[in-house]
Amino acid sequence: MKKIIVTILFLGMVLGGNAQNSSSPYQAVVAQDGSGDYTSVQDAVNAAPENRREPWLIFVKNGSYREQVVVPPTKTYIHLIGQDKNKTIIHHNLNVGGKPEEGIEPSKAAFWKHSVHNPASEVHKFEGSVVYVKGNHFYTENISYINDWGVDNQNGPQALAMSSQADCASFNNCILRSFQDTWMTSRNDSHRLYVKDCWIEGAVDYFYGSGDALLENCTLYNVRSGSVIVAPSHKNVKFGYVFRNCTVDGNAQAADGKQKLGRPWHNSPRAIYIHTTMRIPLAPEGWTNMGAIPALFAEYDSRDAEGNVLDLSQRKTEYDGRGPNNPPKGSCRATITKEEADGYVYERIIPGDDGWNPRTMMEKLPAPRKLKKQGLKVSWKNVSAAAGYVIFDDDKVIGFAKEPAFNLASDVKGTLKICAVNRYGSLGIESTL
Helix, strand or coil: CHHHHHHHHHHHHHCCCCHHHHHCCCCEEECCCCCCCECCHHHHHHHCCCCCCCCEEEEECCEEEECCEEECCCCCCEEEEECCCCCEEEEECCECCCCCCCCCCHHHHHHHHHECCCCCCCCCCCCCEEEEECCCCCEEECCEEEEHHHHHHCCCCCCEEEEECCCCEEEECCEEECCECCEECCCCCCCEEEEECCEEEECEEEEEECCEEEEECCEEEECCCCCEEEEECCCCCCCCEEEECCEEEECHHHCCCCEEEECCCCCCCEEEEECCEECCCECCCCECCCECCCCEEEEECCEECCCCECCCCCCCCEEEECCCCCCCEEECCCECCHHHHCCCCHHHHCCCCCCCCHHHHHCCCCCCCCCEEECCEEECCCCCCCCEEEEEECCEEEEEECCCEEECCCCCCCCEEEEEECCCCCEEEEEEC
16 A cells, blocks of 8 residues: 555656646646745756647746746747736846956946856856747746846846747747846747737847747837847848837836937848837937848837827938948838838748747636635636636635636635636636635
C-alpha cells in the first residue's frame, strides 16, 4: 500500500502538478503564496514538455515575481496567462551596461551594481532581458513585464523588459515597461509578432529589432523629452513594424513636442503608423537619423487627441547614413495612401503560409450564466467551447473546474466570480454572484 502511494505522488511530481490540476484547464499553476504547483514562473517553464505541437497552459496568479524568465527554443507553445495585468508582475533589476571607466562619478555608475557583466552582481551572466523568449508559438496575456532598473532610475543603459526572439509570438493585454530598449523583437526577418491591447513604455528606442510585427490598439507611452519609439533594423521584410489604431501618449516631460516616432538603426527598416492618435505633440519632422536609410518610415491618418487630422507636410523624408567619409544619404516618403494603408492588415501580415491566427487565442468567452450557490456548492450553465473555469473570491483564485460546478472548501468572504477559459488558456468575461 505504501509503495502505491509513493508511486502516485512521484507520478504527480513528474507531471508537474498537484491535486488541483486534475480539475484545472491549466497544466500548471504558479502562485507566489504556495497555493499552486510552483512559486516561480521559470520553474513552471522548465517543467513544461519539450517540442510541443499544442499549447502548454501555465496560469500565473497575482503576485510580484522577481525573477528572470527564459523560454528556451525547445519549449514551444508555452502559453503564459496572468490573472490581472496590474497585479501579476514579472520583474527584475538588470541592465547590460559595461564596466565604468576609472574616475567616473559613482552616481553615474550606479547601473554597474545591476549589470549582467558585473561579476559581483546578483545578475552576473544573466541573459540581457527580464524575459527572453526563444521558443516559437509563445502566447501571453494579463501580465506586466517590467525592468526595474529602467523604471526606477529613468535612465540608461540598455535595460530590456522583453526580448521575443521567436516566430509566432503573441501578446494580449500586457504591460511592458522600462526606459532604454524596453522590447527587442526578433533578429530574424521571417518571424511574425502580433501584439494587441498592450501598454509599451520607455524613452529610448523602446521597441526595436526586426521581423514583421503588427500592433493593434496599443499605447506607446513616452517618459521623457525627446523620446524615440522605434529603432528597427529590417533587412528584407514585406511589412516591418505596423501600428494600427494605436495611441502615442506620455508623461508631462514627454508633452513638449520633441518626441519622435522612430529612427533607422540598421539596414533598410520599415515602420508604418496607421490611424494613430497622438495624445501628446510630436516634433514636426516626426522621425530622426540613426545611420541607416529607411525603406519606409510613414504614416496614414494620424490624428491629435481631439480627433483632428494632423498636418504631415513637415515629416522627414531625407536621411543621413553613417560612415567616416562621404556618408550615404537617402530618402523615403513620409506618408502612404489609403489604398496602401488598407493592405497593412492582419489578414495579410500575420497568417503567413501556415495559417497562424493568434486572434483566435485572444477571443474572450462569454460570462457563465445562471450562476447558483446552494450551501457550499456552486453551479452555472456550461459555456460552449470552454476548456474549464476559474473560480474567484474577489480577486483571490480559490479553484478551477472543468465542469460547470464547484464545491467550495469554505464560504466566500467577498464576491464569488466565475470565468470561462478557452482552449488556449485565455480568460473570459467574469460572472458574479
